[in-house]
Amino acid sequence: MSSLKLLHLTFAGAGKETAQVAFGSRLTVVYGASDTGKSFVTEAIDYMLGARRLNVIPEAEGYSQILLGLALPDGSVITLMRAPRSSRISVFEDDLRELVYRAPDLVLSAHHTPRSSKNLSRFLLERLGLGGALISTNDSGGTKLLGFRDLLHLCLISETRMVSKVSPVLRTSGPSGQTAHKSVLKLLLTGAGEQAAATRPNASQRRVHKGKIDLLDKLILDLQQQLTNHGANQTALEEQLRRIITHLDARAVSLRDVTARHSAAAEKRATLSVGLGRYTERLAEVDDLLGRFELLRSQYESDLARLAMISEAGGLLGYFHTGTCVFCGAEPEHQRTGHDEQETTALHTAVAAETTKTQHLLSDLLVTIEGLRAQRQDLADQRGAALAQAEAADREITRIEDEELRPLQNEATELMTARSRVERELGLHTRIQELEEVRAGLVADGALPSGRPSGSIPASTVVDFEQTIQRTLDAWQVRRAGEVSYDQYSAELSLGDRPRAGRGKGMRAVLHAGFAVALADFCLRRDHSHPGFVVLDSPLVTYRAPGGRDAALPEGVRHHFYRHLFTDFAGQAIIVENDDPPADIVEQAQVYLFTREPHSQRFGFFPAGPGHSPTPSDE
Structure with a gap:
């Protein structure tokens, strides 16, 4: 058999x-x-x-x-x-x-x-x-x-x-x-x-064969003229294609790594942008509060100034001394016992109480304003740090794009162009070889x-x-x-x-x-x-x-x-x-x-690593 x-x-x-x-x-x-x-x-x-x-x-x-x-x-x-x-x-x-x-x-x-x-x-x-x-x-x-x-x-x-x-x-x-x-x-x-x-x-068949051979010769010549690298044979082109594919694979790995780092930097920059927005919004809120509190502080200080003026005027005008009552005009002999003291004491007490109250409010306000100013300074420092980080992220993104990503993309594009050219050359060589085999068959048959x-x-x-x-x-x-x-x-x-x-x-x-x-x-x-x-x-x-x-x-x-x-x-x-x-x-x-499952009987045709050798059931 x-x-x-x-x-x-x-x-x-x-x-x-x-x-x-x-x-x-x-x-x-x-x-x-x-x-x-x-x-x-x-x-x-x-x-x-x-x-x-x-x-x-x-x-x-x-x-x-x-x-x-x-x-x-x-x-x-x-x-x-x-x-x-x-x-x-x-x-x-x-x-x-x-x-x-x-x-x-x-x-x-x-x-x-x-x-x-x-x-x-x-x-x-x-x-x-x-x-x-x-x-x-x-x-x-x-x-x-x-x-x-x-x-x-x-x-x-x-x-x-x-x-x-x-x-x-x-x-x-x-x-x-x-x-x-x-x-x-x-x-x-x-x-x-x-x-x-x-x-x-016979003569007719020889003419037909000669016509076919002439046509094949023209087709082969036309294909040979399309070859851009006449000195490279099919084996050399196949080796060149292998090297190009190897380089492409290496560049693809590098490109994935650079792209991942570029994406990470862009993601970090986006996070910083969100943080900067929040800092800016918070600073605007604090500045608005500080503006309002400064107005209130001015009001308190104005009130204290008016109370001080009242107290001073009361002293100058005798509001707070014995004699003819400045409030009702009664002479001392007509005044009841303690008449002037009650009137002057009530006014003085009212002025003093209002002054004390206003001073307490102003003191609390000053503490709040100081706390807001400290908070604003802290927010400004944090925003400044975030802004510096954002600028550094921008520089890193620009550096990756200019020094790594764009050169790799350009190189990958050049390699893809070279691969297409070599594959086209190989296709032409294959077609030429096929036509030459047909021609040889016509000659031999x-x-x-x-x-x-x-x-x-x-x-x-x-x-x-x-x-x-x-x-x-x-x-x-x-x-x-x-x-x-x-x-x-x-x-x-x-x-x-x-x-x-x-x-x-x-x-x-x-x-x-x-x-x-x-x-x-x-x-x-x-x-x-x-x-x-x-x-x-x-x-x-x-x-x-x-x-x-x-x-x-x-x-x-x-x-x-x-x-x-x-x-x-x-x-x-x-x-x-x-x-x-x-x-x-x-x-x-x-x-x-x-299978593609780890630790299985056979991980595809090629071993995935140690322990993945073929273990067929024997006949």
Whole structure:
């Protein structure tokens, strides 16, 4: 049986704790909450098997090596090693699961090209017995060499493609490449590729090819003229982008720190402004009271002056002496005993009492005024201190803005501009490389004379494959209204009278998963070449049983799905899901729970710190 087996996916870096997922020989389940790095496992496997780039998540920063262990059809074990942003893959003839320091046994290009055999695609295809296999490129008999990526999209299904309306056979919805995609399925189902052209292209086909090549040359030249840094190749630009992103991350940390200090200073200034307002309001109240009390003091002093004048005038006018009564005019002989003394004493007593009362009031008022003046001075001192603090806060805010915040913002803007420029350059390089590969394919592919259509899949083989899909869905206990059918001309998979594209995304995902599993099972049980594994990202999370839109996924489907893959599937299955697998699967298969909760079994794909190493249940 010509198939591969995934052994482990490992991220290693100097000074970093190794992050690793070891795959079971039959079934591996990675499950847990969203945003814990589950889909990153799928993307990393795809990257290690030839994808052009990997969207590196923040937790992966600092890891310089990605290792993928593979068991080859002959039983030997190799380890593929690739840097996060590299177009080269190192091959080691050993099972390595730690940071690698020694030289590789072989270095390959990560990208398939028909011009060279030193690439990962040709390396793996030769081990699968598909080296030199041809697939159709058009209905006129054009062929090209099979690439490993042509096979991988049939067995490694991302979450997006799982629910896509595009047929499981095709990689894109556009018409380009559909013939090749259908031809790949034919190769797997029949075990035989297309035959090489027996004749050379005719004159008409050569003219068409020359026109296509001329057009591609013009497009490539136009893209090359758009490059602003002609001396920098793709690898140099990728390294430059990595440095820019590193600097951006560092500036982002600094910017957060400076912004936090700026916000704290602004908040302190706002608090001081409130305090200054209160001090100003209180001082105004005290000044108003002092003004009123000064008026009252003046009144008291005026009253005392008038009383003193009355007392003095009474003494001068004899109000307070014996003789003719100044009040009634009676002569002394006519006055009763004590007459004048009563009158003068009453007046004098009244003046003295009023004077004493007024002096007491004035004394109390002076004490109050002195207390208010002391209070005002204290308030003025506090306001002065608060004003000094406010001025210091203003200076600090201005300093942070001028010396720290604005320079960091300007530097971040420059880095973002540089990042956009480098990413644009990388995009141009990628597009140029894609066009050059198409051009090389046109040069390498021999056009066949018109009128020779590509071969179709025998009807009996299609029927056998349809029945394999049906048995797979039945084993999962998926309720289906009708038989499964595959139209090899439209590449459409249908269930009953409705095509897969016309179903809800839950049923589309289950049908896509069933197609991929059935295809692997069909090939492996007939000793046809196949990668030997399926990687399915979220095949069940959106599925609901017919007639129960809001009902939860039936436990029976989930149980039988995992049970079938563990016991009856001929290949190796890696499932990425949100929901928990059945308890018996957790005990028997290789299972990882990814979570963001501290002190859990597995804190995401990357270790969160000491004590967070992978502890799967062994198969």
